[in-house]
Amino acid sequence: MTEVVATGRPRSTGILAGLGVTRALALGFVLVCLAVAVAVPFLPLGEPNRQHLGDTLASYSAEHLLGTDQLGRDLLARLLWGTRTSLFAALTAIAVATAVGLPFGMLAGYRRGWVEAATGRVADVILTVPALVLLLTVHAALRSGITGQMVTLGVVFAPRIYRVVRTETVKVATLPYLMAGRMSGCSHTRILLRYLLPGIRAQSLVQVSYLLGLSLLIEAGISFLGVGVESPNASLGTMLSGAAAMLASAPRVVLIPAAVLSLLILSLNVIGDIESKGERRG
Amino acid sequence: MLTLILRQAALRALAAVPTLVVVTACTYVMLFAIGDPAAVVAGESATPQQVAQVRHSLGLDRPVIAQYLDWLGNAVRGDFGASLHNRGTVLDLIGQYLPPTLLLSFLALTAAVLASVLMGSAVGSRPGGPVDRGLGAVAVLGIAVPNFLVGYVLILVFSLWFRWFPAGGYRDPAEVGWATALQFLTLPAASLALGLMCVQMRTFRASLIKEYEGDYVRTARMKGVSPGGVFFRHVARNAAAPWVTVIGLEVGVLITGALLVESVFAIPGIGTLTLEAVQGQDFPVVQALVALCALVILAANLVTDLIALWLNPASRGLS
């Protein structure tokens, strides 16, 4: 119901009330994961792929802080390397998606007309098929590795960035300060880079954060299905592959990477404030 | 009004045709021109001559456009070709793997829709309470956790600890009866439903809150309509339109989710078929599955759009 006007700011409802703290925590967790991902090669960790068949599914110990998996590999090393692989894969996808989606989105929102009609139509077609199904198809045809898959994912996600950027650009492009820029004789390029880009940055970053979570999910999905990162290499997805068998004897082997993956996606969603999104994974 | 909706249906169905053609054409080029079906059929030990021979015998040396048009012509008549691995016709294969997936998706979607309406109404009518906050937190979590991980947790808790449900597999209800079949389907359907439910609940809650702020609610109160009457006769219908649209958009998520969940629970459904076809490079099967997927998504969006149109008379004026 309406708050009375006199109360000033409307009371926010639901769990997003304390968003300041929640968001800060989420951002902190993502940053820590990123830092770990970069630093992994320099950390004193065991070789993530070395098997100790005499020491499988070992519990927590000084030698293996998180124990070992079904092939006797050090779980902590695999977890950190896996996080690195997954994050880098997701970042690859986002970089491609931004590189494609951002310029087309700005152009479509700025020039409108046939540019918008044509690019919009392409975006519609790409968005018809779920990302995972598309990646499976590409894998069937090309047998591309994880990098190829993530580049494809970038192309598949480009329409999502394109749409947000286009919508924001249309909004900003009608604001008076842009008109002022045009009148004072700025070139189109200058308008796009110096006037539009700063105006659409906030919303675009929100979408990027959200898509990063989605990319992690897709990477985990395809690696889990065995068509992404190839075993024995660790990623958050491959660590979960065929995990059902371990649930009975050592659930930790499944639950630890699952928790890290879920927390990462959760944090990225919180940063991306999914409240304002109509669509999500898929 | 009905004719108006039917006309809209026809128009939109027509608009979906080019999308479907473009999607299948791109897939076809990817699989049959960039990928190499002849090499798959001939086997890994085949000489280049043998591969060329297979290519010729399968008609794969013709221009790709001609090949695609042939495929399209046959597909329209319901003929999607045959598996490259002698597993019979593609249509038979799909028919054989479809029932578990249909059952699973139907159960998950129904559960998600019912639960989201109930919980959405409960918290949307009175936002800000402890129940609202609690469910809101669950929803954020339910959206973030990938559904195959939800599957693992459900197996751990309800199958390994409590031993209430089997940890995987599928039983045909026609053979073992519905009670047993549903026992096998409960956990996979629940893992699939959770994410969908959370998204739908949030949408319904948000649009209920928005509708309750509408001036027409005050008009209804002024008339003396009871709180229940305000909800059922006035608010619910208006709040349903955006929620229905989201259900349509979630069908893609449902398909993706079914694929992963089938893998977790070892269910011989379309997801399993897709994975087998992808790993075995069974191109005609993959091609048909992508077409089917696009068709289902376009149809779902069409249906939900029409329902939203029916719910919201003001949007009928625009075409």
Place this chain on the structure above:
Amino acid sequence: MADAQAVLRVTGLTVELDRQGGSTPLVTDVSFAIGRGEMVGMVGESGSGKSLTASAVAGVLPRGVRPAGGAIEVDGAVDGGATGPATRRAARRGVAMVFQNPMTSLNPSMRVGDQVAEAIRLRRPGTSRREARRAAVEALDRVEITRPAERARQYPFEFSGGMRQRVMIAIAIAGEPSVLVADEPTTALDVTVQRGVMDLLDRLRLDLGLAVLFVSHDLALVGERCDRLLVMYAGELVESGVTADVLRRPSHPYVRALQQCTPEHALAVGALRPLPGRVPQAGEVRSGCRFTPRCALRTEECERDHPALETRGSGHLVRCHHARGSEE
């Protein structure tokens, strides 16, 4: 004013906003009465509490805002204090309200006729659907909507703003009220349409003998249409009386200031004199007169003592320490 035969009698109405750790008064101690067939205007700036007073009378206060004191008596049935739910319902039922924004006040997904019929069936529970529908068409005809039977089957989006406001009025009178509260019913409409809606309200009030509380910020409109005026400032009544008295011999400096910022006055004098300052925010408590900071006549007494509403001539009430002194 025939106080003895008043249809609506509001006594000491106080409305508060509930907040964590207390409540903020938004309307304090407002009393007035309206007789059969009488139209009374309530004016004030935004934030003066006039719309909340109107909503309280019609029983449609927004969530979080509640009547904290006083009584509303409609046709002898009292709502407020220790009255039982039956009398309270009777009082509620006697009041109907027309809102400011006709574009959003109708349910967009319900046929217009059904929205009127709903009000009819709630008023007379035994009515059949069919009977209610027929009565709804009659109601639409009464508010001068052409081809009412056909229009009843349409949705609100097929109606213009003025037409929607007529539908709103049809819904209001369908409940057979004795009091009609009209909260800025023409503010959102085109000037050309305004007159038609006002004429309709005027006619209905005379035909049905309605007591009308007309809320507006348009002094000229109110002056032209209303029998008596109530002027609100910062949640309380500051002046009330017969229209001619209040407008020709305004006693409260606020009313005088209001008059000076109308275009009519500007044309006469040759200068528009805007009222400086702003309405105090809810909860901004001061011990003295609430208008002091914006008042040209303020003295120490104004800062210190809260003036009471005092009689100044027959039925003319003013809340100002200087009211007597300012008499010419």
